[in-house]
Amino acid sequence: MGDVKSYGSDCFFVDQWYARHKSGTPDVQGRTMLSERAREFPxxxxxxxxxxxxxxxxxxxxxxxxxxxxxxxxxxxxxxxxxxxxxxxxxxxxxxxxxxxxxxxxxxxxxxxxxxxxxxxxxxxxxxxxxxxxxxxxxxxx
Structure with missing residues (x-):
């Protein structure tokens, strides 16, 4: 599995995650996204x-x-x-x-x-x- 960052700016939540965590792997990112409530503005x-x-x-x-x-x-x-x-x-x-x-x-x-x-x-x-x-x-x- 490649680096999640390779998805680039097409994937806003990935960019937000990287801004908060600066680095990581897809499994760490997935755990974070499952456990933390994102600030979403519908x-x-x-x-x-x-x-x-x-x-x-x-x-x-x-x-x-x-x-x-x-x-x-x-x-x-x-x-x-x-x-x-x-x-x-x-x-x-x-x-x-x-x-x-x-x-x-x-x-x-x-x-x-x-x-x-x-x-x-x-x-x-x-x-x-x-x-x-x-x-x-x-x-x-x-």
Whole structure:
């Protein structure tokens, strides 16, 4: 097995690892990546902040679009895992299993947001954005 650094800048996480550890072998890198939680910055959590500045109908439509994508991707992963599980040992499927778990959690979270938005009026959203409590059971405020 060659030096992991040979993957170059195409592999951002490898470059980050080398910046922290300065040297190493693939087995050391693998152990480190398995044991340390990387600082990742996915775009979606940052995008959630825009819920307060977009019209509620637009937010709901965008989230419903995301739900459709998540359902489709989850379905693809399920099919791939079912097919792969017929002839591959689980160790070869763990990345897809992880993706399935993360997608499933995101799907549940987004579904809950959409459900809350369906029960919350535009007026309630304005009240929430101004820090006022919502009467009548708006769940976006805890």
């Amino acid at each position: 775009e979606f959590p940052a995008a959630l902040a825009f819920m307060l500045v977009l019209p509620p109908d637009e937010v709901r439509a965008a989230l419903e679009e995301r739900l459709s994508f998540l359902r489709a991707r989850l379905s693809e992963l399920e099919a791939d895992l079912t097919e792969g599980g017929r002839f591959l040992p689980r160790v070869f499927l763990v990345e897809s299993e992880y993706q399935r778990a993360v997608l499933g959690a995101e799907l549940d979270h987004v579904r809950g947001l959409v459900d809350d938005l369906l029960r919350t009026t535009a007026y309630d959203v304005l009240r929430i954005s101004r820090g006022r409590p919502v009467e009548g059971g708006g769940r976006l405020v805890r």
